[in-house]
Amino acid sequence: MYNVAHTGIVVKDADKSSRFYQRILGCELVNVYQDERVKLIFLNAAGQTIELVQFLQSNSQERTGGGVNHIAFKVGDITAAIDELRAAGVKLLSDDPGMLKNGMQNIFFLGPDDERLEFMQEAAR
Template identity: 60%
Template structure:
């Protein structure tokens, strides 16, 4: 069984949403990341992590028809081993290799049976 690492929510403005979650729900920012494609803010909500996802560039092939709940992430020990395991099950990840997010996280996405985006993530927020 895998532990849920976080739930990713698509937002229009990550900073504005972060302030809302902090002020209204007493969430605490635990990490953030930004590149040319995406801005991510990770919030602790009573021990559960909410990831705010602001897309700076839209990539339809990567994100499909994701709604407000963009993805569910699961913690794993080794993203490379998990990628191989999925291949052996006939499940094709959405990227050829895991990607690095900052210095401490590695991840990749794949689809569930109804097209839902799932993520395996290695590392701590």
């Protein structure tokens, strides 16, 4: 069984949503990541992580504002995890894992009802 890493929610303005989640819901800011495609704000909600996702460029994987974008699961070996997905016939949304500037690797795939799921491997330390 995998542990849930975070729940991603697409928002129109990540900073505005972050202020709401912090002020109204008592979440604590954990981390902010931004590149040319996306801005991500990670919040701690009583031990659970919420990832606010603001797409900065149009993206074929983009979801509309306010919806849950994906659930991410931590893996220790993303290559082995991808091999298991392929062996099970799971549809991957890319051929290889992406590498973010912070060294994290991730890959998105679809669940049985086409819900987006993610495997993520933390950056090597």
